[in-house]
Amino acid sequence: MSQDAAVGAASRTGSRHKKAWHLAERPLVWLAPLTLLLFVTYVYPAIDVIRYSFTDATLLNPEYAYTTDSFKAVIRSPDLPGILWVTFAFVVASVILQLVLGLLVAMALHRGVRRRLPGVSVVRIIILSAWIVPGVAAGIVWQLMFNEASYGFLNAVLRGAGLSPVAWLSDPNIALWSAVIANVWRGTAFSMLLLYAGLVVIPSSLYEAASVDGATALKQFWYITLPQLRPILLINTVLISIFTLNTFDLILPLTGGGPGRATEVLALYTYNTVFRNFDLSNGAVLAVVLLLISIVFTLIYVRLLPREL
């Protein structure tokens, strides 16, 4: 390398350092593109939804006025308590089952990996495949499974075992739990993934010491595994609560919200209000309610992050 070339290279390197130094000094410069993207795709639509919630807009009439009547109408709606109850039951049941099943599968996989059992990767792929199936497709699959005709899969299995068929989707008291089963089938893989990551980083020395002290497997789980997983469990709970709260793509093909309103969760009710009833302002109010609940969960998530991780 000639001297000039060496000087040039050094100069370019220096220039890069200088630029890097400047960027480090001015975070706004490199944060700006991301901020703009987030503003356009998240903040602006959210602000627009909030704005529409303070109007009487419908999809049928381009003219609208600003009012708080839509909030009053939604709050006074006789359907709202039932919708909120269905949503609460759907979210709580889904979250609990996804956590428990996710933990069981993660522990089984972890144990399988540690023992180098064959086929563990295949099992992991099969479970994850449920997670990548789109909600609509999962809804259609489970609609076929729950079909109450003589050729419906689950009832055929029950009949084969000498048991009575179940009114999976036509009985309003069972339909919601059928929707929960379908949602848990789809969501357990995500829980498993997070919890498996948590299990992997627990130091094996803790278990070895416990074994030396004569701790049973149950005690090891209670006093080592669960406390060590606590931050992951909390974050997992918050994330799957948000996902489940916003679920409607799975329920739409599965039950459409029926029979009656037995499986109409808040997200589906919002969708129906806008796209069936063309009521943009009431739909916007419901979307704001969904947004507020999600924000509460997100704040919990944000609060947990720095402390626990």
Added chain:
Amino acid sequence: MHKTFLSACLAGTILAGLAAGAAAQQLVTTDRVGSPDAPNVLTMRANPNQSPNNPSPEQKAAFEKVWQAFAEAHPDWQIQFEFFGQDIGSEHARLLEQARAGRAPDCVTVDSFQLALFIKNGALKPLDDFFSQEEIDDLFPFIRDGITGSDGHIYAWWWGTDLRVLYRNTEIVADAPETWEELQNAALEAAESGVEGVLFNGGRWEGTTFDWLANFWAQGGQLVDEDGKPIFGEGENREKMLRAIDYFKGLVDSGAAPQRVATIKDYNDFNAAAIAGSAAMFFGGHWQYFQLQEAMPEEAFAKWDVSELPGPTADERATGTGGWTIAAFSDDAEKIEMCANVMREVYMGPANEVIGDLPTRESLFASLPKFQDPYFDKLKDYLVNGRARPGVPIYPEISNQIQIMMGEVLSGTKEPEAALDGAWNRVMDAYAKM
């Protein structure tokens, strides 16, 4: 060796060239009709089965010939297709938003019961100049009314219609039931032999409302008045509604229909039950006749027959008639004309023969070869009692509330009176906001 290699390369190049040439000449693809080099572009949104993207191989092949002829007749134009998804209600709501923003496709197939939304919102262009008065007068009256705006102009061409009929396995139910009572008795008798007596749509979707409304209409019931204001929950209409609800509730409560009807929201469920031999009767669409014919062995299909939907009495009958229209959303006069050409040359007749949707002009019904068949003769008779859904903006919410009401009644959550009152109150709340 070297020569052989060169020959192979040359042959491959020639074949590839020929294939590329053929592709360039292909005038009909799944999402384009006409040459890709044609200077004028018409954007069109349609249901896949009404386009070159038809999922049935037989219909696709037949449709391609129709589109090919169209492309050859209009070499300066290419049609670029977009497709509707499954959820037609929300697809139309989005289309309305696009039309408001001036971003709608130039030419769109619009579901007949949603057409009024677009006419009333001024999203469509008048088409009177493209159709003769003779052609317009030739339309069935309910079709003509459906496409005519309050200003007397026609805003779409309703090219195909359908109707609901009663399918029955004649080996189980020999005679066609003509009344509600006869149907329930026949279904109960069938259920005793171990099959499902009668099936119908009862889940949360448009089919539930539409199929069931025939029972309300058969009594002379009216959903809305002349101004489009809901009236189904008042006076005589309320009584007629309750009688029609009690009819369906009675079918489920007596065991004539299984409770699972509250979950059915797809006509294919009926096909599956018929093919499996697990149902004696069902209320279906006229088009299912061909689906069953295609899917069942000949001897099994021969057992099935179609009859008019039963009424409260044999003389009080009605059937829901739906179907699809085409409307022009563009402001460009040339595109509007090309859209009208599509209506006339592709859909007015040829598409009826390809898809099997019934012609909406009496003369076409009488002349198109496909419809000169005893089955279609029967359907033509039933069309006399055909009723279309009211073309009013409140209809989608009426339908939504009837779906909820039916679910509540069929699943036993609410009594008919309470369920109807709930539906009525919510519809009136929505109407007040319109």
